[in-house]
Amino acid sequence: ACPTIKNILLLDSEGKRVAVKYYSDDWPTNNAKLAFEKSIFTKTQKTNARNEAEITMLENSIIVYKFVQDLHFFVTGGDDENELILATVLQGFFDAVTLLLRNNVDQREALENLDLILLCLDEIVDG
Amino acid sequence: DYSPFLGIEKGAVLQEARVFNDPQLDARRCSQVITKLLYLLNQGETFTKAEATGVFFAVTKLFQSRDIGLRRMVYLMIKEISPSADEVIIVTSSLMKDMNSRTDMYRANAIRVLCRITDGTLLTQIERYLKQAIVDKNPVVASAALVSGIHLLQTNPEIVKRWSNEVQEAVQSKAALVQFHALGLLHQIRQNDRLAVSKLVTSLTKGAVRSPLAQCLLIRYTSQVIRESGVNNQTGDRPFYDYLENCLRHKAEMVIFEAARAITELTNVTTRELTPAITVLQLFLSSSKPVLRFAAVRTLNKVAMTHPMAVTNCNIDMESLISDQNRSIATLAITTLLKTGNESSVDRLMKQITNFMSDIADEFKIVVVEAIRSLCLKFPLKYRSLMNFLSNILREEGGFEYKKAIVDSIVILIRDIPDAKEGGLLHLCEFIEDCEFTYLSTQILHFLGNEGPKTSDPSKYIRYIYNRVILENATVRASAVSTLAKFGAMVDSLKPRIFVLLRRCLFDNDDEVRDRATLYLNTLGDGSVAETDKEVKEFLFGPLDIPLKNMETSLKNYIQDPLEEPFDINSVPKEVKSQPLAEKKASGKKPTGLGAPPAAPASAADAYEKLLSSIPEFAAFGKLFKSSAPVELTEAETEYAVNVVKHIFDSHVVFQYNCTNTIPEQLLENVTVIVDASEAEEFSEVGTKPLRSLPYDTPAQTFVAFEKPEGVPAAGKFSNVLRFTVKEVDTSTGEPEDDGVEDEYQLEDFEVVAADYILKVGVSNFKNAWESMVPETERVDEYGLGPRESLAEAVNAVINLLGMQPCEGTEVVQSNSRSHTCLLSGVYIGNVKVLVRLSFGIDGAKEVAMKLAVRSEDVSVSDAIHEIVASG
Numbered sequence: 001a002c003p004t005i006k007n008i009l010l011l012d013s014e015g016k017r018v019a020v021k022y023y024s025d026d027w028p029t030n031n032a033k034l035a036f037e038k039s040i041f042t043k044t045q046k047t048n049a050r051n052e053a054e055i056t057m058l059e060n061s062i063i064v065y066k067f068v069q070d071l072h073f074f075v076t077g078g079d080d081e082n083e084l085i086l087a088t089v090l091q092g093f094f095d096a097v098t099l100l101l102r103n104n105v106d107q108r109e110a111l112e113n114l115d116l117i118l119l120c121l122d123e124i125v126d127g
Numbered sequence: 128d129y130s131p132f133l134g135i136e137k138g139a140v141l142q143e144a145r146v147f148n149d150p151q152l153d154a155r156r157c158s159q160v161i162t163k164l165l166y167l168l169n170q171g172e173t174f175t176k177a178e179a180t181g182v183f184f185a186v187t188k189l190f191q192s193r194d195i196g197l198r199r200m201v202y203l204m205i206k207e208i209s210p211s212a213d214e215v216i217i218v219t220s221s222l223m224k225d226m227n228s229r230t231d232m233y234r235a236n237a238i239r240v241l242c243r244i245t246d247g248t249l250l251t252q253i254e255r256y257l258k259q260a261i262v263d264k265n266p267v268v269a270s271a272a273l274v275s276g277i278h279l280l281q282t283n284p285e286i287v288k289r290w291s292n293e294v295q296e297a298v299q300s301k302a303a304l305v306q307f308h309a310l311g312l313l314h315q316i317r318q319n320d321r322l323a324v325s326k327l328v329t330s331l332t333k334g335a336v337r338s339p340l341a342q343c344l345l346i347r348y349t350s351q352v353i354r355e356s357g358v359n360n361q362t363g364d365r366p367f368y369d370y371l372e373n374c375l376r377h378k379a380e381m382v383i384f385e386a387a388r389a390i391t392e393l394t395n396v397t398t399r400e401l402t403p404a405i406t407v408l409q410l411f412l413s414s415s416k417p418v419l420r421f422a423a424v425r426t427l428n429k430v431a432m433t434h435p436m437a438v439t440n441c442n443i444d445m446e447s448l449i450s451d452q453n454r455s456i457a458t459l460a461i462t463t464l465l466k467t468g469n470e471s472s473v474d475r476l477m478k479q480i481t482n483f484m485s486d487i488a489d490e491f492k493i494v495v496v497e498a499i500r501s502l503c504l505k506f507p508l509k510y511r512s513l514m515n516f517l518s519n520i521l522r523e524e525g526g527f528e529y530k531k532a533i534v535d536s537i538v539i540l541i542r543d544i545p546d547a548k549e550g551g552l553l554h555l556c557e558f559i560e561d562c563e564f565t566y567l568s569t570q571i572l573h574f575l576g577n578e579g580p581k582t583s584d585p586s587k588y589i590r591y592i593y594n595r596v597i598l599e600n601a602t603v604r605a606s607a608v609s610t611l612a613k614f615g616a617m618v619d620s621l622k623p624r625i626f627v628l629l630r631r632c633l634f635d636n637d638d639e640v641r642d643r644a645t646l647y648l649n650t651l652g653d654g655s656v657a658e659t660d661k662e663v664k665e666f667l668f669g670p671l672d673i674p675l676k677n678m679e680t681s682l683k684n685y686i687q688d689p690l691e692e693p694f695d696i697n698s699v700p701k702e703v704k705s706q707p708l709a710e711k712k713a714s715g716k717k718p719t720g721l722g723a724p725p726a727a728p729a730s731a732a733d734a735y736e737k738l739l740s741s742i743p744e745f746a747a748f749g750k751l752f753k754s755s756a757p758v759e760l761t762e763a764e765t766e767y768a769v770n771v772v773k774h775i776f777d778s779h780v781v782f783q784y785n786c787t788n789t790i791p792e793q794l795l796e797n798v799t800v801i802v803d804a805s806e807a808e809e810f811s812e813v814g815t816k817p818l819r820s821l822p823y824d825t826p827a828q829t830f831v832a833f834e835k836p837e838g839v840p841a842a843g844k845f846s847n848v849l850r851f852t853v854k855e856v857d858t859s860t861g862e863p864e865d866d867g868v869e870d871e872y873q874l875e876d877f878e879v880v881a882a883d884y885i886l887k888v889g890v891s892n893f894k895n896a897w898e899s900m901v902p903e904t905e906r907v908d909e910y911g912l913g914p915r916e917s918l919a920e921a922v923n924a925v926i927n928l929l930g931m932q933p934c935e936g937t938e939v940v941q942s943n944s945r946s947h948t949c950l951l952s953g954v955y956i957g958n959v960k961v962l963v964r965l966s967f968g969i970d971g972a973k974e975v976a977m978k979l980a981v982r983s984e985d986v987s988v989s990d991a992i993h994e995i996v997a998s999g
Contacts, residue, residue: 001314001344002314017171019169020169030171034171047453052415052417053418054418055421055422055453055455056453056455057455082384082385082388082422083384083418083425084381084384084419085381085385086418108129108130111132114131114162115162118165118169119200126275
């Protein structure tokens with residue numbers, strides 16, 4: 001009954017990984033994970049998620065997401081999860097990264113400070 | 128594209144990690160190397176066991192540095208590497224030191240790392256510190272311990288349960304997140320104790336819960352308590368409903384939503400209870416945030432399935448969502464409206480949807496199509512506008528799955544709404560004029576062939592069908608020819624014209640088309656307006672009740688071994704076997720299955736037939752009707768494993784005993800089975816075939832044959848004893864001794880029952896088959912089955928008793944169902960087709976009543992079926 005997150009993804013403008021963390025067994029192999037990342041990236045590519053967080057469903061999961069500059073933030077939960085809780089996690093992650101990168105939220109800054117991003121992910125979800 | 132990790136390579140980074148061994152550690156440099164390693168892992172790179180161990184040991188050296196940033200990276204690295212139990216020991220003391228450090232950051236994270244890599248024994252050592260940490264002043268430390276506790280509850284529950292008191296205290300913490308984590312852990316610890324959970328909920332719903340997340344948890348636990356306590360009928364109100372309703376006014380949106388959702392998911396929720404929740408969700412529908420709109424519309428969609436009336440107030444808001452940017456929201460809105468719409472709003476809805484359809488992807492479109500289908504079945508009078516809509520979208524662009532969904536919907540509407548038939552068929556005809564999918568064209572043509580002749584003016588469809596013969600590819604042309612023939616067969620007045628058209632088809636390019644035309648022209652009569660012979664209709668258009676796989680196998684056998692007589696379709700076994708035709712056992716090969724028959728475990732009836740007809744004593748018994756599945760006569764792990772297959776013939780039964788000797792030091796000879804048939808009076812033994820030799824681990828058979836009254840489903844119980852001569856075998860040489868000793872081995876009894884005389888043969892269309900049977904053969908009766916465990920159990924018991932094949936998925940009983948109809952079909956001995964309709968009902972006292980209706984090709988068989996049930 002405790003709310004659970006399935007994964008948090010930070011992808012670049014081509015859908016490639018900047019930093020990802022998986023917390024469930026839904027995607028047991030790395031290939032399965034990459035396939036999921038490709039699906040969700042393709043599905044959301046043409047949408048506009050730069051002001052408000054957007055939301056969609058894929059393969060029995062709910063994904064909330066936000067885009068800024070050339071970075072794509074995704075948070076995934078099960079299809080019976082409270083969507084607003086997921087959105088809160090997304091916002092928390094997003095705000096933390098914004099602070100850590102001193103408002104320069106783009107791919108280059110993120111990679112230069114990958115250690116901070118990884119620590120941030122580690123502190124959001126324990127798993 | 129610039130990246131600091133451009134050209135990064137695992138080997139090089141592992142080399143760089145050597146700096147960890149430096150006596151003077153450069154913290155920044157080490158941090159960078161760790162980041163690179165973590166990057167590699169994140170990108171999917173894998174370390175070999177050796178590499179991982181190497182990195183781990185190197186990283187442990189970094190505990191010497193006092194740099195806080197580096198220490199945190201070290202924690203991350205340890206968690207990623209996941210050291211094995213013997214490696215963990217190296218870092219345990221360092222981590223334990225950190226756990227007691229003055230630096231809060233160290234304490235919190237060391238706890239998390241330790242708990243991740245620990246095992247039971249280490250855990251008991253550090254338990255003391257963890258308990259202290261739970262009530263630490265610093266919330267980060269407390270949360271670290273609590274969260275670790277939640278994880279550890281999975282692997283070491285007894286230990287974590289001892290921390291109850293500390294966790295209780297943490298629940299009262301003023302720090303919001305600590306309360307949240309503590310509540311989560313406490314509930315997990317207590318979740319199997321209903322009373323404890325109830326008390327927890329009672330106290331907290333009155334008290335101060337500080338964080339929205341904790342409130343959400345509490346709402347979930349409250350729902351659980353409500354579910355388990357059941358509705359209190361006396362007072363009328365559910366316990367804790369007020370608390371939930373209160374939460375609808377909370378500051379945080381996530382709490383409001385969680386409460387609204389919880390209310391909608393209450394069991395047997397009433398409209399009165401739903402109303403405040405729906406009001407709140409309605410407000411969310413017009414929020415500027417897509418997440419809120421989505422959450423609300425998804426929840427309302429679910430409610431609409433069971434309480435459509437409660438959602439109608441939201442219709443206006445929903446209609447504006449049809450044009451929402453987020454297509455998921457739009458689709459959910461439409462499908463909800465399709466459920467809540469009333470008859471008068473249908474036309475308006477259809478207009479809006481038409482614009483909407485072009486905007487969305489195929490996967491959404493299919494959802495909408497199915498919702499429209501349900502809507503039409505709900506309001507059958509509206510079929511015209513809904514059918515028009517379906518026909519229009521059928522003409523537009525779309526993929527195969529989408530078009531198939533539309534065609535399926537139209538077909539269902541035609542079947543279930545009689546007034547819609549003529550219009551619907553015409554829509555389908557128009558569609559096949561321009562259909563790019565051969566599969567769909569042929570399906571529709573087939574359907575036209577079945578339904579068209581029954582309409583008031585079948586001739587109007589002929590033009591469409593004949594055009595297919597001229598214009599389309601070979602597959603479709605052949606299908607069209609068959610359809611034309613059906614019209615000709617069923618509608619006598621059309622025969623002359625059909626014959627003219629069919630004759631033209633004789634000049635087609637394609638073999639199949641010409642063959643079909645020839646067949647029909649020669650069988651349907653002479654082209655005059657005369658009734659088609661019933662047998663011809665049955666032959667040409669009746670269903671083929673023989674599994675195609677068996678047909679294929681039989682034909683293959685026939686071709687390999689052609690006999691004088693032509694191929695007889697009745698010789699094709701009708702039983703559906705799950706395994707393909709058995710392989711012939713390779714000579715000298717020893718299969719290891721216990722008691723397996725000579726071929727693969729479940730050999731097809733063919734193999735049995737061949738086997739039995741090769742034995743002269745049994746060859747005269749005639750055609751094999753049915754072979755049962757093997758019945759075990761010995762327990763597992765015994766010295767001799769024996770199972771029996773019962774072969775049923777018209778006047779005989781043959782028991783095939785498959786024996787396996789599992790003792791390497793023994794060779795059995797002259798193996799027979801002594802059968803005591805004193806409890807099977809109608810049977811008399813007429814022959815046996817002993818097994819000459821049964822060496823170790825080589826399954827083989829011995830047979831016993833009985834005579835029985837012809838055509839009667841005689842039943843009986845048989846006791847069996849295995850008798851043989853056993854010789855010792857020298858396992859080193861494999862040579863048996865010369866002398867043996869006679870011995871016996873008791874086997875279990877088995878029975879021949881009524882179900883053995885019925886073949887499981889399914890029919891694809893039960894309704895048609897039922898109607899084609901003569902009503903005079905119908906026998907109906909009612910039976911009380913007494914108290915049963917469940918409806919499903921009773922249904923299964925009867926299915927097994929009769930041994931017939933369930934059709935159209937009717938063996939599946941919906942849970943919580945009070946009634947069920949089951950359709951069975953089979954072939955009775957003597958090649959008599961039998962169909963059974965069972966209606967079950969279960970009452971509150973779990974008493975099951977059953978009505979049995981039987982139709983068959985022979986009325987005495989119908990009686991026999993009732994006999995079986997009455998005595999079973």
